[in-house]
Amino acid sequence: MSETDRCGLYEVVPAGFDLLNASPAELDRYGIPQKPDVVTEPELFQFWTELVSAPFSAKQPTFADIDPPSTGGALQSMLNWSGALISTPWPQQIVFAAAGWNVPDVRRPSVSALGTHADDPKSLLWVGLDGRNGVLPNVSLPQIGTGHWPDRKPKHFAWWDWWHNSQPDEATGKSATAPEPQAITLIDNLAIETGHKVLAGLAVQVSGDILYFIKNQSTGEFRSFLAPPPPGEIEPLGSSVQWVMERPTDPKSRDLFPLPDYDPVNFRYCVARAADGAIGSGRMMTLEDNALMIEMRETFADPERTVIVSRPELRQETPNGPIGVSCTFQDPAV
Template identity: 90%
Template sequence: MPVTDQCGLYEVVPAGFDLLHASPAELDRYGIPQKPDADTEPELLAFWTELVSAPFAAKQPVFADIDPPSTGGPLQSMLNWSGALISTPWPQQIVFAAAGWNVPDVRRPSASALGTHSDDPKSLLWVGLDGRNGVLPNISLPQIGTGHWPNRKPKHFAWWDWWHNTKPDEVPGKSETSPEPQAITLIDNLAMETGHKILAGLAVQVSGDVLYFIKNQSTGEFRSFLSPPPSGEIEPLGSSVEWVMERPTDPKSRDLFPLPDYDPVNFRYCVARAADGAIGSGRMMTLGDNALMIEMRESFADPERTVIVSRPELRQETKDGPVGITCTFQDPAV
């Protein structure tokens, strides 16, 4: 049974309901993450406050397959990710991750990369948990974000996935370095346009399920749902959190799509909660906590070379304020 058939849907938040002063039970009923602590998690609280404030209009999500299919997934030698990640020291695990960004305009790049569908550039923006060592058995990666495909109508959309690798002996003829392709899932009833402000995140539940949520802050439209873990054994969640611009993979050929020329993306609210368990006491983590920066590279034939096409840089959002990250497209023809 597809994971989307098992997803839990929440009661719809009534129009005009005051989420800022809702009880924990009411937040659970409506699929809203719990309110962070004002003293120990001020940056998470700022994210949460914007998330639940007006404009706000909730609906249950409608899921659909991406056509044509495309696959998100783990880091592959910096060929498909650009952004940053932070890891938490054992035994703590990251149980909540947040992100905000504006929908970027996208265009076909000036040059075609080698080994790609050169006429079909695609990009995915997302926040996710784990997946850093995706070639290892049982690694998984719950992620939620937006897609930006110049050749698609509409070219901007919301999506989610819980990518996972499988044990080699679970897939006959496959090796540890050959994860099965898994197409991402469209959130079909959350429209967006260039420049719209997006808020998104993930919250790990005591059950091991994950609460996914995403909001178009420019329109107020909010969607949330609960997903169980993928079938089969997976490693415990929460070793890392990522904020990423990605170029996805074609499930059939496993070739990476080329990266579109995109407007700079400023990831905001790059904050997470690390805890001893889903309900344990925790601490807030930010990009100031030993962030690992990831530059995306593509190879080109004229002349033959490999260049950085997406470069991340840490950004101080305000004096003594939170640290964000900006991903910028690097024109391969320059």
């Protein structure tokens, strides 16, 4: 049984239903994250208010395998990630993460990178939990976002995954629970176009399951679902949260794809909730809390050199307002 087959679907929000004043039980019924506190979590509250406000039209998501397969998740941050992360000190755990961005246009880069899977550039934008130390046993990374591939039709799509690195078998050194990397999964009934405004996030439930949610704010279309942890043992979630531009890998060969030339991406609503007690309690975290910036590099020939191809930069969204992160493509030919 695939992860998708194990997902739980929620009741569809009735047309015209007032989510702004819905009860906690009603929000749970419809797969809507709980309302943050306007006083102690003002930036989360602003995100949530936009998420549930008009335009808003919900459907149960439908899923499909992506062809050809590609996998998200951790490999080596400097090679396949660009963006920012924040971590929280033990015993706190991040139990809610939010993000917003506009869908960038993407193009083939001017120069092909060495050592990549093919001349087939691909990029993924996402918000996720953990995965920073992806080489460690039992680390996992639930993530949700949008994909942007210049040579795919349509070139933009919504997707999700719960990547995990399983504990290897002591005798063989191979993973007993995940012998092959898991390809990302399309949310194939949520249309995404260049310039559309996207809101997305994850909420850890008391059960250990995760509420995944994503909205195309430009069209009002909303999708949410509940996913259980992947099979096998995983470490407890919530040591970090990331906002990332990624170039994915091929699940079979583990080769990276080239990064497309992309329009600048401004991650907004880079906010999370860290809890040290019951799920849902705790404090709001932002990029003002020990943010770590991640640059992506690629290697090119003629002459052979390694250069930064995607550079992050913290950004003040408004005067005295929240902090976001911008990712910008760096043309390797320049």
